[in-house]
Amino acid sequence: MINIPGKDTVFCDKEGNYSLYSSEEILTKRLNNWKGWKCSAGVSTIHITSDGNIFSGTCKVGGLLGNVFDADVEFPEEWQTCTKEWCMCGSEMKILKVPSSDIDVNKLSKPLNLTEHTATPQWVGMAFSKLTSVFPKTVTWDLGRRCNYSCSYCPPSTANNYEAHKSFESLKTAVNSLLYKFSTIQRVKWIFTGGEPTLNPAFIDILKYLHQFRHIAHTQTNGSRDPNYYSELIEYSSIGFSIHFEEFNEKRFMNNCEAILKKKSIHPMASVNWVGVRLMVAPGGFQEALVLKEKLLNLPPLWGKLDFVNMSPLYEKEDGDKLMSYSTEELNQINEHL
Ligand code: SF4
Numbered sequence: 001m002i003n004i005p006g007k008d009t010v011f012c013d014k015e016g017n018y019s020l021y022s023s024e025e026i027l028t029k030r031l032n033n034w035k036g037w038k039c040s041a042g043v044s045t046i047h048i049t050s051d052g053n054i055f056s057g058t059c060k061v062g063g064l065l066g067n068v069f070d071a072d073v074e075f076p077e078e079w080q081t082c083t084k085e086w087c088m089c090g091s092e093m094k095i096l097k098v099p100s101s102d103i104d105v106n107k108l109s110k111p112l113n114l115t116e117h118t119a120t121p122q123w124v125g126m127a128f129s130k131l132t133s134v135f136p137k138t139v140t141w142d143l144g145r146r147c148n149y150s151c152s153y154c155p156p157s158t159a160n161n162y163e164a165h166k167s168f169e170s171l172k173t174a175v176n177s178l179l180y181k182f183s184t185i186q187r188v189k190w191i192f193t194g195g196e197p198t199l200n201p202a203f204i205d206i207l208k209y210l211h212q213f214r215h216i217a218h219t220q221t222n223g224s225r226d227p228n229y230y231s232e233l234i235e236y237s238s239i240g241f242s243i244h245f246e247e248f249n250e251k252r253f254m255n256n257c258e259a260i261l262k263k264k265s266i267h268p269m270a271s272v273n274w275v276g277v278r279l280m281v282a283p284g285g286f287q288e289a290l291v292l293k294e295k296l297l298n299l300p301p302l303w304g305k306l307d308f309v310n311m312s313p314l315y316e317k318e319d320g321d322k323l324m325s326y327s328t329e330e331l332n333q334i335n336e337h338l
């Protein structure tokens with residue numbers, strides 16, 4: 001399969017014709033309607049809220065599975081039928097799913113021929129993973145609501161500036177419980193988000209704990225920590241920066257990029273982790289985002305390169321399914337950089 005940075009969701013038909021999309025492309029092209037499909041969310045993936053509640057995904061299809069800090073959580077073994085009109089979370093769009101329960105998920109076609117658009121997919125799932133529901137299992141974890149930014153479009157249910165951090169011991173106990181009950185000791189892909197997960201003083205220690213069992217980690221961060229922090233983080237986790245222009249400090253961000261890329265060039269563990277940037281573009285913000293994208297794509301050669309720099313439109317604070325009010329021209333411009 002061809003590797004196109006930032007495009008990690010495959011739509012593949014039964015002849016092996018496949019197309020690759022970023023989550024933002026899937027959203028804006030409205031390819032994210034899988035209502036009635038069989039989806040492996042809950043079996044191959046779970047989403048943990050800031051309060052520790054476990055769902056199959058942010059979609060909450062299938063209902064509450066339990067709380068990660070309780071001892072008696074059970075996980076489903078059967079795929080579920082999607083009941084949602086739209087699948088809105090980028091990481092959940094990549095979850096393996098098929099249009100009908102008649103399809104044998106152990107005999108899915110391999111992606112062979114890259115095409116522009118696969119009209120009748122036999123399956124949708126993540127690029128470069130095995131075509132089964134069991135590997136890699138993914139845990140997406142909103143580690144807490146605490147955030148040092150106050151983006152005007154961020155709902156209070158997602159972020160605040162006062163919530164207490166969870167301790168290393170409580171997080172480790174929860175991780176151990178998930179390893180035994182959800183992943184059955186297999187390697188897991190962990191996606192940490194928030195709030196701002198890097199504010200938790202125990203965060204790097206939890207990553208180190210996972211690293212000793214060779215787990216895969218990805219941290220979604222607003223980029224507000226310093227170069228020393230990110231230089232250490234890249235040893236244990238891939239890093240996805242979300243740039244929020246209302247709070248953005250360009251000088252600090254460039255210093256962070258320099259520190260990360262230099263570490264990647266000399267450190268074996270850091271070199272295998274990727275670093276990408278998602279520019280969160282508010283209405284009227286396209287030109288500013290374009291200028292920054294150009295700068296980020298043309299970093300000094302000695303630093304090395306970012307794996308991708310994408311743009312993303314924003315959604316209404318009160319309605320996470322509804323795009324903010326962009327002019328058609330600006331939305332088209334953003335769509336060219338998804
Ligand atoms: S909304 Fe997405 S993740 Fe949830 S069940 Fe439907 S397809 Fe699966």
Ligand code: SF4
Nearest residue numbers: 147149151154159195
């Ligand atoms: S950085 Fe993210 S979590 Fe924090 S306020 Fe902004 S959008 Fe919300």
